[in-house]
Amino acid sequence: MEALRLANLGKVFGSGHLEVRALDDVSLVINAGDLVALMGPSGSGKTTLLLCVSLILEPTAGTVVFDGETIYQNGWTGVDVRRLRREKIGFVFQSANLIPFLTVRENVLFPLDLVGRKGAAAERRVTELLEYMEVAERAHYLPALLSGGEQQRVAVARALANRPKLILADEPTASLDTVRGKKVMEMLKQIARENQTAVITVTHDARMIEGFDHVYHLKDGRLNNMVSSRYSILFSTDH
Amino acid sequence: MDLAIRDLKLHKGRFLATIIGVGLLFTIVLTMNGLYRGNVHEGTALIAHTGPDLWVVERDRGGPFNEQSSMPEFFHYSVAAVPGVEQASPFIYYPVERQVKGESRRFSIIGYDVFGGLGGPRQLTQGRPIQQAHYEMVAHEKLGVKLGDRIPLGLHTFTVVGLTREAVATDGEPLVYLSLADAQEFLFQRDNQEVRNQRERQRRSLVGGGLTPQEAERLLPLLAPDIHTINAVLVKLAPDADPAYVARHIQDWLYFSVFTTQEEIDLVVRGRLARMSAQLGFFRILLLFVAVVIISLVIYTFTMEKIRSIAVMKLIGAPNRVVIRMILEESLLMTVSSFLFGLLVIHSIADLFPRKILILAPDTLLTFAIALAGGILASVLGIWQVLKTEPAMALGGR
Numbered sequence: 022m023e024a025l026r027l028a029n030l031g032k033v034f035g036s037g038h039l040e041v042r043a044l045d046d047v048s049l050v051i052n053a054g055d056l057v058a059l060m061g062p063s064g065s066g067k068t069t070l071l072l073c074v075s076l077i078l079e080p081t082a083g084t085v086v087f088d089g090e091t092i093y094q095n096g097w098t099g100v101d102v103r104r105l106r107r108e109k110i111g112f113v114f115q116s117a118n119l120i121p122f123l124t125v126r127e128n129v130l131f132p133l134d135l136v137g138r139k140g141a142a143a144e145r146r147v148t149e150l151l152e153y154m155e156v157a158e159r160a161h162y163l164p165a166l167l168s169g170g171e172q173q174r175v176a177v178a179r180a181l182a183n184r185p186k187l188i189l190a191d192e193p194t195a196s197l198d199t200v201r202g203k204k205v206m207e208m209l210k211q212i213a214r215e216n217q218t219a220v221i222t223v224t225h226d227a228r229m230i231e232g233f234d235h236v237y238h239l240k241d242g243r244l245n246n247m248v249s250s251r252y253s254i255l256f257s258t259d260h
Numbered sequence: 261m262d263l264a265i266r267d268l269k270l271h272k273g274r275f276l277a278t279i280i281g282v283g284l285l286f287t288i289v290l291t292m293n294g295l296y297r298g299n300v301h302e303g304t305a306l307i308a309h310t311g312p313d314l315w316v317v318e319r320d321r322g323g324p325f326n327e328q329s330s331m332p333e334f335f336h337y338s339v340a341a342v343p344g345v346e347q348a349s350p351f352i353y354y355p356v357e358r359q360v361k362g363e364s365r366r367f368s369i370i371g372y373d374v375f376g377g378l379g380g381p382r383q384l385t386q387g388r389p390i391q392q393a394h395y396e397m398v399a400h401e402k403l404g405v406k407l408g409d410r411i412p413l414g415l416h417t418f419t420v421v422g423l424t425r426e427a428v429a430t431d432g433e434p435l436v437y438l439s440l441a442d443a444q445e446f447l448f449q450r451d452n453q454e455v456r457n458q459r460e461r462q463r464r465s466l467v468g469g470g471l472t473p474q475e476a477e478r479l480l481p482l483l484a485p486d487i488h489t490i491n492a493v494l495v496k497l498a499p500d501a502d503p504a505y506v507a508r509h510i511q512d513w514l515y516f517s518v519f520t521t522q523e524e525i526d527l528v529v530r531g532r533l534a535r536m537s538a539q540l541g542f543f544r545i546l547l548l549f550v551a552v553v554i555i556s557l558v559i560y561t562f563t564m565e566k567i568r569s570i571a572v573m574k575l576i577g578a579p580n581r582v583v584i585r586m587i588l589e590e591s592l593l594m595t596v597s598s599f600l601f602g603l604l605v606i607h608s609i610a611d612l613f614p615r616k617i618l619i620l621a622p623d624t625l626l627t628f629a630i631a632l633a634g635g636i637l638a639s640v641l642g643i644w645q646v647l648k649t650e651p652a653m654a655l656g657g658r
Binding site: 068071072075077078103104105106107110111112114118120121122123127130132134135163191 | 266267269270566568569572573575576579582650651654655
């Protein structure tokens with residue numbers, strides 16, 4: 022089942038001689054349960070693509086279809102993008118970006134609260150996620166008291182709270198050591214398989230993408246080579 | 261989920277420090293309110309407690325409290341003869357500063373007809389009213405004297421026979437009640453040397469004007485200054501008398517000015533107390549403004565510190581109203597807590613002030629409403645920052 026389709030997506034910043042083509046004719050299809058890695062050097066357009074897919078940044082050309090709904094077709098189609106982000110997209114950041122004044126439990130509860138899920142059912146979901154991420158014993162701690170790896174696991178739990186169709190992970194292992202980084206990646210893979218959630222990960226670290234379904238390489242705004250399906254070899258970022 | 265409470269819990273140290281700082285500012289604002297009300301209360305209490313139907317004073321004067329009024333004592337007989345007047349009593353009021361128990365004290369003297377006249381103290385907390393024509397006094401408790409104390413005033417010594425606490429002078433100082441004759445003597449009597457000097461100056465003027473020394477000597481007693489002067493006549497009207505008619509009659513036929521008690525209170529409030537009211541009002545506005553600026557800055561700093569969290573909230577789909585509510589609640593919580601702290605402080609220390617601090621509920625409610633509006637205003641900067649924050653910031657973009 023198709024989770025996300027980008028067709029001829031373009032994004033231009035500035036105009037005239039200051040024009041920068043950040044995304045140029047990007048097309049891809051991601052199905053439910055797909056694990057996708059986006060790689061590329063700095064300035065290649067990874068973040069721009071992620072912002073467009075997050076429905077934060079408006080493209081300048083092309084089409085975005087998300088979960089069967091056309092969101093963008095040479096302009097926003099009027100769909101409530103904030104509602105879509107709230108209900109159908111989960112985010113994992115480079116640093117965990119947990120809300121510092123909420124406890125671990127409340128951080129995971131927050132997205133549920135936003136969609137109106139409260140009470141015992143919401144509490145059960147939080148407990149289930151924290152147990153799944155192996156941070157249940159830290160439920161009443163503030164994020165500042167957790168290690169980097171624990172914080173990132175809580176961030177993944179938060180991203181999963183509303184059973185999203187798509188998880189966007191922006192270099193989720195960058196602030197972790199290799200062991201903890203791999204563990205987070207394994208969790209993302211497990212989530213993709215078990216929940217049929219599509220996962221798009223931006224990463225610089227080729228060691229983290231073993232077992233990914235698709236690895237795309239961005240250069241100068243062009244998704245110019247689909248390196249592999251079921252990718253399982255290490256490669257350099259300028260490949 | 262109440263984000264504001266959770267954020268403030270994390271920053272409780274700074275939250276408490278802000279409450280104490282801003283709360284003390286509110287204490288000063290409430291003190292200003294109380295000081296003004298206290299002044300009006302004290303400034304008018306004597307008039308209200310004396311409470312005659314009419315005050316008769318020197319023509320075109322707003323006396324005896326708002327400005328000086330002076331008239332011969334015997335005029336109260338003329339006033340008493342006006343149709344509709346049941347009783348007319350002479351009245352003296354003037355502030356002095358004298359040594360009382362070895363300490364220089366300011367107080368005001370009231371002289372009245374102690375044998376049934378109007379203008380005396382209505383209720384005594386201790387002792388009895390003045391019953392002799394001379395050398396007895398009733399004092400306000402604030403003067404710090406006790407029953408039986410003997411207090412030298414002018415050329416004589418007075419015995420404290422009663423104490424009162426019902427009213428103070430219009431400037432907030434204690435009152436001392438004397439018989440009319442004692443008050444007049446204390447007010448106008450000069451010492452012997454001054455009297456001798458005055459006589460000598462007058463004798464020389466008369467002789468220089470062509471009189472013989474014997475003729476001048478005979479004239480001198482007639483030129484002695486008259487001490488039988490009063491400041492006002494207090495009038496009690498007959499039960500069926502029309503105050504306006506009686507007042508017009510006194511004005512037209514006796515050439516005095518006449519005020520009801522309410523008019524006399526208005527004169528004081530509009531005259532002596534009006535400028536102070538404006539002064540305190542301006543000061544209150546300034547302090548409220550400072551309080552709002554402080555809360556704005558604190559809220560703005562709080563907001564800026566969690567700007568990344570706000571970006572995350574917006575990225576994961578939190579509507580603006582969720583974040584705005586958090587900022588607004590923090591601002592209002594800070595304002596309300598500070599105000600309550602200020603209110604608690606002023607209620608604890610109001611009695612320590614030398615002048616009366618009268619805290620009235622309507623004033624407090626009005627100040628609270630203004631503070632609340634200020635609290636909402638204070639959150640504007642923070643809310644503006646929230647609206648400006650791009651969710652992309654959470655992803656490291658823009």
